[in-house]
Amino acid sequence: MVKNKKFIGLLTAVLFITIILAACGKKEEVAVEKDEGTKSEAPKITLRLADNQPADYPTVIGDQKFAELVSEKSDGRITIEVFPSGQLGDEKSVLEQVQLGAIDFARINASPLAEFNDDFTVFSVPYLFNSDEHLWNFLNGEKGTELLDGLQAAKMQGLAYYDSGSRSFYSTKPLTSIEDLKGQKIRVQQSEINIKLMEALGASATPMPYGEVFSGLQTGIIDGAENNLPSFDSSNHYQEAKYLIMDHHTRVPEVLLMSKTAWEKLSNEDKALIKQAALDSVETQRQAWADYEEKSLNTLNDAGVTITEVEDISPWQAAVQPIVDGFSKEYPELVEAINSASP
Structure with a gap:
């Protein structure tokens, strides 16, 4: 026991x-x-953003604001390094590198994006947008967002639109009405729709590399060209072409986009953070563009350029109606969305 x-x-x-x-x-x-x-802890990330414009250009100011906001929203965990002045290559090579995932972000003009998504052709159709307000109503709407997302098939993710103003005609010869364009040789970017635009307005389309426009104006190979105000100013084309008619025939935005390869490596939280930072940077970029346009306008006035603002755009719209009709038949939903966005 x-x-x-x-x-x-x-x-x-x-x-x-x-x-x-x-x-x-x-x-x-x-x-x-x-x-x-x-x-x-979540690993720190460093990403690169390419822009072909100089450091003080409005799009680069927008890029830098975007990078700043991403850093703030991620508490310094995500760093975006901005490379202006074409340091990472010209627009075409940068686009290729973004698709391959070698560059993470790029700011690209909307025109060449039509090569990857036909809907971006809309920005080349003349006189579709009656004002800046009309354009931004469309860009900020459902269809504008669909355009950005539609770049995924080309291995890119659109994030936001930046301002690039409107394009108008300038010439070495008097240019104060639609009648004055008749017979003039106008340099345009190489595209079928630009050539049709010139034909519809009675001018002779002359495709030419942008770097040859100044000498073309000097030698009389061309009478004029078309572009936005800051480009007309910064290129010094106004020194030869003393007539500018503000017809605002196209309004082509810039696009801030990301490599789909880099995008898919992000968590859902970081995707939302980056997307919101891009959208939040737009206000800063648009203000920088407005300031730049005002500065350019002052430069042109001081240089003695005759500037004519088109008060009645209806004759211009009537002249290009066949172009618009052709586009409307091919993209009815897109044109309907644009018309609905009219203020």
Whole structure:
């Protein structure tokens, strides 16, 4: 009986010690897990953004604001390095590198994006947008967002639109009405729709590399060209072409986009963060563009350029109606969305 009691006592002691040790083991295990949780932080990310414009250009100012907002929203975890002035290549090569995932972000004009998504052709159709407000109503609407998302098939993710103003005609010859365009040789970007535009307005389309426009104006190979105000200013074309008619025939935005390869590596939280930062940067970029346009307008006035603002755009619209009709038949939903966005 005594032996049994001793055995039971010993067994009880062993069980007690085992329970204590097990409990200590569990505590230690929890502590280790907690330790590991504290040590594991989300990795820092550094991404590159390419822009072919100089550092003080409105699009680069927008890029830099975007990078700043991403850093703020991620508490410094995500860094975006902005490379202006074509440091990472010209627009075409940058687009290729974005598709390959070699460059993470790029700011690209909407026109060449038509090569990857036909819907972007809409920005080359003349006089579809009656004002800047009309354009931005469309860009900020459902169809505008669909255009950005539609770039995924080309291995890019559109994030936001930046302002690039409107394009108008300028010439070495008097240019104060639609009649003055007749017979003039106007440099245009190489595209079927631009050539049709010139034919509809009675002018002669002359495709030519942008870098040759100044000498073309000097030598009389061309009479004029078309572009936005800051480009007319910064290119010094106004030194030769002293007549500008503000017809605003096209309004072509810029697009801030990301490589789909880089996009898909992000968590859903970081995707939302980057998308929102891009949208939040638009206000800064648009203000920078407005300031730049005002500065350019002052430069042109000081240089003695005759500037004519078209008050009645209806004759211009009537002249190009066949172009618009052809586009409307091919893209009825897109044109309907544009018409619905009219203020």
